Amino acid sequence: GQQLNQSPQSMFIQEGEDVSMNCTSSSIFNTWLWYKQDPGEGPVLLIALYKAGELTSNGRLTAQFGITRKDSFLNISASIPSDVGIYFCAGRYGGSQGNLIFGKGTKLSVKP
């Protein structure tokens, strides 16, 4: 079946550092979504990407839809303690909202 490889699995960084994580697949997707999940909460959408090559920012977050449509990355600049959480990528492969494949997540820890 379709799978997403999300890396790294976890990151432990110093406050102020930049962060980069990515998702890759052997399958083609028509949409890439990036979510953040805080402890005890559900995932919250950060950035949605709808076209190959698209580069979108949301504050200190920047994400890109890979030109091959098989990958996406998320960058966080100048990390702060509240960036702590688990970041998920999700790729959509069909014409329904439910046609989503999720990555296993990147757990981010930030040291003040």
Place this chain on the structure above:
Amino acid sequence: ETGVTQTPRHLVMGMTNKKSLKCEQHLGHNAMYWYKQSAKKPLELMFVYNFKEQTENNSVPSRFSPECPNSSHLFLHLHTLQPEDSALYLCASSQSTGTSGRAMVFGPGTRLTVL
């Protein structure tokens, strides 16, 4: 507060119990979803409802029984569960199941422990 609420937030049940999870969305959406989130595994789609009609059942065991009485409410009835069913159960909603609208919005989840 995302506009999708779930109750209870935590549930502990024995394998012979019957319980129900409730989800309510205040966003005027027409599609609702149940996801299972287990440790170290990707989110797994369980059920999809569009305008109260079930449109997807991802080979979920019959011990999980969904119910969608209207577009704002979604239930997951549980009976004779197994310990491996312990997980975070997430409800989500979207304007429709089509992709022209914004991405789905998740609730905070119900942490289920089966003893």
